[in-house]
Amino acid sequence: MLIKRPADIEPSEITSESVYQRRRTLLKMSGLATAGAIAGIPLLSLAEQEGISGRELQGVIESPLSTAEPANSWQDITTYNNYYEFGTGKADPARNARDFEPRPWSVVVKGECDKPGRYDFEDLVDNQQLEERVYRFRCVEAWSMVIPWVGIPLASIIGRLQPNSNAKFLRFRTLHDPERMPGQRRRTLDWPYTEGLTMAEAMHPLTLMAVGLYGRELPNQNGAPMRLVVPWKYGFKSIKAIAEIEFTRRRPRSSWEQAIPSEYGFYANVNPEVDHPRWSQARERPIGFGLFARKKPTLMFNGYADQVASLYSGLDLRKNF
C-alpha cells in the first residue's frame, strides 16, 4: 500500500530552522546528540516534561506519518484516561493502575492463521524497528489530544503470524484479571474488553501497536505493555493491554457495541457529520489549552481522510457508524 504523507504536513513546515536549532541544543543537553534521527517534536519538549517516568526505549526512529502539531504534555496524556479496567472516572486509571505490573506479559494468538500460540511480549516486540508516531487522538466524548506514541506497525506483527485466506477480521481482547484490574470487579462493560478491525484496517500503515509514549515505555494507565492505536477512529477502538489476538472469518462485536448498540458501532470512524445520539461530533475540545480555549472543528477521519477514506468507499458511513 502506498504510504501518503498526512495532508497537514508540508515538507517546508516540518521543522523551521529555529525550532531545529533548539531541538539540537536540547538533544545535546539531554545526551541524545547521536539522535539526529531519533524522534521529532516531542523529544524537543521531553527535557521540559513534568512527571515523566518509565524506562527509555532505544533505537526509536521518526516517522513521516507523524503530524506536525505540538503534542500534549506527558501530564495531560497520563492523567486523563478512559480505561474502565481501572475505574470509570478520567483520573481513576492514573491512580488505580499505579501498582499494575505489566511484565511478564504474553499474548495468545489464535484463529485463522498459520502461527497460532502464546507469544511473549519480548518475542513480538524485540528486533522490530520502533517508530515514533505523533498522532491526533479523538475521543468519542468530543475531546482530543496529540500524542507521541512509540510502536510497531501492526502490519509487521500480523505478517509474522501468517493469517490464512479465511482471516477477514481481527479480534483483540484485553487481559481479564479482576485481581490486577480492579475496575473489572464491577460489571460496567462485559469483560474482557473486546475490539475488532477489518483485515484491511489492521494492515493499514497508520495502524500502530504502541509500546511507548514520549520515547519511554508505555505507562500503565495508557495501556501497558501494548495497545492498539488507530488514529482515524474514536479512541475506544484503540484497545489497551492486549492479551489476545484472534483472526476471524466473521466480524467481531466490540465491547461498546455490545453495551449500547444504538450509540457505538463496529467502525467508529471519526466523522463530524454523524452525531452521537446524545451529543454532537462536529467539534472537539482540544485538551491542554485551559479554561478559555475554544473548541475546534472535528476533521473527517480525524484528519487522516487522504490515507484511509479509500478503505470505506461504497460504505454508507451513516449506517456503519
Add this chain to the structure above:
Amino acid sequence: MSYVRPFKPLVFAVCLLPLVYLLLSAFEVAGLGLGTNPVEELLHELGRWGLKFLLLTLAVTPVRRWTGWSWLVRYRRMLGLFSFFYLLLHFLVYAVLDQGLDPGLIVEDILKRPYITLGMAGLLMMVPLAATSTKAMMRKLGKRWKSLHRLVYVIAILGVWHFYWQVKLDTLQPLVYASILAVLLISRIRPRKRR
C-alpha cells in the same frame, strides 16, 4: 427559637464554600486545580452542587418531621436559592466556556439533545420559584404560592434525569442521587389518618 437567628450568616457562608473552592481551583491558588479538562470539571462540579442543594432543600421538610427541629425551615429558602445560583453558574459555564456563547449551537443543543432539553426545562422552571421567594410575594400569592412551589418536585426529577442521561455508561452516581430523591419524595406521601 430565636437563638438560631445568628446562624443564618454562618449557613450562608458555608453554602458559598463550594464556590470559593472552585474559584481558587480555577485560578490555581494554593496548589488547587481543575485537572486536565478544566471546563468539564467546572461544569460537572457546578451541576452536582446545584443538585445537592436542590436535594438539601427537599430534605428540610422530612428531616424536620423526623427530628422535630422546626427551625430547619428557616434555611429552606436559602438552600433553594443557592441551588438556583449554582445551576445558573452551571448553565453559564456551559454557554460561555463550553459553547463559546454561540447562540446557534446552544439553541441546537437545547432542541436536539434530550438531556440538555431536560436540564433547560428544569432551570427555566426555577426562575419563577426564585422570583417569588420573597416574603412579600408569598403573602401576595397566598395559597397559589404553595401550588406554584410544588414545581420543585418536577425540577428535581428533571435534574436527576438530566444527570442520568448524560452519563456514558456508569450510571452509579446518578442512581445514588435518584435514590435519595426517591426517598425524599416518598417520605411526603403521608398515609391517610384513620380515625
